[in-house]
Amino acid sequence: MTRPDRSRLQDRVGPLVHPAATVDPGAELEPGVRVGPHAVIADHTRIGAGTWIGPHAVIEEWTTLGRDCRVYPGAVLGGVPQDRHFKGERSFLRIGDRVTAREYVSVSRATGEDAETVVGNDTQMLAYSHAGHNCQIGSGVIITNFTQLSGHVVVEDRVVFSGMAGVIQFARIGTLAMVTGLTRILKDVPPYMLVEGDPLRIVTINRVGLQRAGIPPEVQLTLRRAHRLLTRSALDVSHALERIERELGDSREVRHLVKFIRDSQARGMGIGR
Known part of the structure; x- marks a missing residue:
């Protein structure tokens, strides 16, 4: 006897919302979405099929999450930009499929009319990490605990940040770069390299990352x-x-x-x- 495909069964089940959660009537929840107690989902949001929103997580307005994401307790996605230039204009946060936002992650939506902050597919943001307004984060990126990305940072695909790294606004981090812990990034980081320190320096190529890729x-x-x-x-x-x-x-x-x-x-x- 063939077992049923759970992912397909999940897509046939309507969203499951805990009675203690707050979901705005204007929010769009696709089949299989689960929302935990005391989570808040604002108006003008869309949550993709199979996504789990944990207890006390907050999804602010103009935020879109793709399929099969996991948002852990205390995370805030789509918050107002921490930017004095923001004047209340409509802007967006767009998150891809299979993205993980662990405990107390924060990602701001963009500054600028119809501008957007983007997080690509299969990216993991670990506890207490932050991505500022207008960041463009690629696919398969790992942002480890307490790493902070300022506004307008561009992170290409499959970059790995170790813990407590800090990135200045408008910096670019190239494909498959590896940023070691406690690194302060005030300049662009070239692709395929392992960097560390303050001041920042290239140590060698990212051999492990290249092999895994x-x-x-x-x-x-x-x-x-x-x-x-x-x-x-x-x-x-x-x-x-x-x-x-x-x-x-x-x-x-x-x-x-x-x-x-x-x-x-x-x-x-x-x-x-």
Whole structure:
């Protein structure tokens, strides 16, 4: 006898809302949503199928959550931006599928009419972490306990932040970067690198992250050579990039690294020679 697919059965069940929860009549809850006691879901919200909203969690207006998310007690998603430029305009928080927001996570909606803060699919935000207004967070990102992202930060896919890192506004964190604990980020972080410290410096390539992402060994080797040219050669950054492009630029990853650094030259990179 074949067992029924629980995920499909869940989609056929209407939302289950605890009697002690507060759900605005204007909120849209898709099938399979579960809402715990004393949770609050405001007007102009949409909660995707199979999502669990835990006790005392708050989903503020103009917030959308995708399917199968998990929002733990005390989390506040879609709160008013912590920004003196915000004047009450309509703005949004858009969260993808299978996102986890652990205890006391906070994510602000955007500043600016019809602007949005975005959190991509399969991202995990662990306890007490924060993403400010207008952040653009990619998919598969891990933001560990107490890490704080200021407004307008851009985080590309599969970045990992260790605990208690801090990121200045408008900074960019490149794909598959690894940010170690207690790191203060005042400049952009290049993709595929492991960074640490205050002041920020590149330690090496993010070898573990690259292996887990299935990046081929030959590409990892070229990224390691690119790291050496950027951080351990006598070349300045512009000439190092020219040499990387000329000698190592056959892979998509190396091309992305070069473009990212060139685009970051106005703010500066956390190369830390």
